[in-house]
Amino acid sequence: MKSEARLFGFLVPFCIMAAMAYTYFTGGKEWVGIVGITLVAALSGFIAFYLWLVSRKLDPRPEDRLDGEIAEQAGDYGFFSPYSWWPLWLGLSCAALFLGVAIGWWMVIISAPLVALATVGWTFEYFRGEKAV
Structure with missing residues (x-):
């Protein structure tokens, strides 16, 4: 979960910078885009915070550990019918x-x-x- 929290955490400053650039290039006259990009930044921050909280309570997954192996992540993917129309x-x-x-x-x-x-x-x-x- 830490990798997902980092991913959404990196989206926050990116969207804030995108909102500032959007404000600059539109002259601040296009409010819908400014508010939309700012809300994406805020909601990405909420998701990052939630994933960070959850990752503290769970055992680390193989992709969250430095010594994790690819084979540890392998598992059952379910049953897929071979001859289904x-x-x-x-x-x-x-x-x-x-x-x-x-x-x-x-x-x-x-x-x-x-x-x-x-x-x-x-x-x-x-x-x-x-x-x-």
């Missing part, structure tokens, strides 16, 4: 859904049930018994 159908139906936003809402209405069907199909692909699809 559901990701293809989900991707195609999501593409049709997002294309429908650009083309017309009638296509969104047609493709939204297909997205729901493909999501449920992929989720319950290996379920057996009374909850099987």
